Amino acid sequence: MTKQEAAAALRHYAVLLELVGEDPFRARAFENAARMLETQPENLDVLIAENRLSAVRGIGKGVAAAIRDLNSRGTFAELEEARQGVPSGVIELLRVEGLGPKKARTLWKDAQVTSLAALENAIEAGLIERLPGFGAKTAQKFRVGLAFLKSTSGRHWRHHAVRAAESLRESLKDMAGVREVFFGGSLRRGNETVGDLDVLLIAEEGQANAVRTQVASLSFVRWSEAGHILRGELASGFRVELSVTAPDEAGARKILATGSKEHVRALQEIAAGKGYTLDPQGVGNVLRAGSEEQVYAALGLAYVPPPLREGSNSVFEAGSRTYPEPVRLNQIRGILHCHTTASDGHHSLRELAAAVIERGYEYLGVADHSQSAAYAHGLTPERVRAQWKEIDELNGELTPFRILKGTEVDILPDGRLDFDDELLAGFDFVVASVHSGFNMSEEDATARLCRALENPQVDILGHPTGRLLLERNGYAVNHTKLMDCAARTGKAIELNCSPHRLDLDWHYLALAEAKRVPVPLCPDAHHIEGLWDIRWGVEVAAKGPLTAANCPSTWSADEFVRWCASHA
């Protein structure tokens, strides 16, 4: 078992404890232990073999025993017992925004609501608002939350989809007769969330039927129907659509498997106009080709990079268009915006710097929280100055590597900042973000963000909408006004690379590019593994595309600091 899997089991147990009304501090102890376990540099086998679990802060005798059981047999006695006591649908209720363990427990015990469907029925029947502590507004809030869940149903975070696809690829690639395992769909197009995994197996000449037979007998997939497409579901919950094709149809089949629906429809119309067919049921002779490039060329069209195949107007005549090169991972020179143990991060400055140096980066931009972010142990001005001293000492030791002094300063409800200008002037760079007061109108939110950008000390706007993918929408923002404001004040807007955020939304990258608003790729890392989240940002940025020139993460430390000073 991996650390992450064990941590997930501990968290699951903590949730169950809360639902059965156990001591909330006991539940929190398991949550803390899960978090601490995840941030250990060693893997679980090593920690257990060397008997070092209990040495981890937050893991005592009891949790250590649970972890050892998890590793050896996949569960522990208390977890199994707690599972028996809570209907699985009750845990689902917690996914509704504003519905926590206490309300879930009331719904379960007082109204026999044990599933999302039952919750919906209870709301519509007017039963919810009669429960103690519930009212009409609570019911309405749950109604909205349920609608959001429905709209995201069957979709997954990109990082989970990539992990599931990589594992599926391992199972398929060595199968007899398989030439290539190809993943299409929103995974290939670089989207921030992914629904089904669209798999295309390109078989060796004459092997398609044999491959299909082998695939259909795979034991780890539950196939639901036959036909020319195999539909199945992985244990991880991912739905898979898999088809097998001969090499001479691979080009067209890859295009069909990649989508988007609108892009494919536009291609099909052009193909039909020329008397060709480009259809899952059959590919016209002219479009029989091994590569996608050949198919676009046969249709008289420019080749469209997969991340740009969105919308019906993403098809262009051959020679009519060149695409800007998107920023690549190996062009990133510095990591901006991450948190240390001084606020809510899990690693020290020194540990983060060592990890970033090991990966070959030139600088690390630390940006801990500011004082009003009490939940995150935000820094007071005194603690900021102490951190600056520590950075100066480390920089003396680590040169030519450089740690940049930054902050993620809270934007207060009225758009002012959580530190005064004098302190802000002492940082190399300032990220300003909203962490509270999410219930604003679009007008108020836009004005709040613009006021923050107008402060000369601010360099970068952090996660501009506050959205959490598949969890909440964030506040509404007028992106055109915001982008105009950033352009006028000479500021940047981050693309937060956390796979749960990916905020700025890629739809606005072209606007940023057009208005010359720089977009740094910021991991917003709270532990070392999170530093590499920058990968998801790079993949999504290809959809703009965001160019290297417009991405401060590709600049040298000197260039970046000079740019920050230029508008102060």
Next chain:
DNA sequence: GCCGTTTTCGGCCCGACTGTTTTCAGTCG
């Protein structure tokens, strides 16, 4: 359950916000 310690049990991140209730509980970041 874990931690720290005045070594045996009390405290555990903490403040804003919301909705319900009429003084506070629950959720969230």
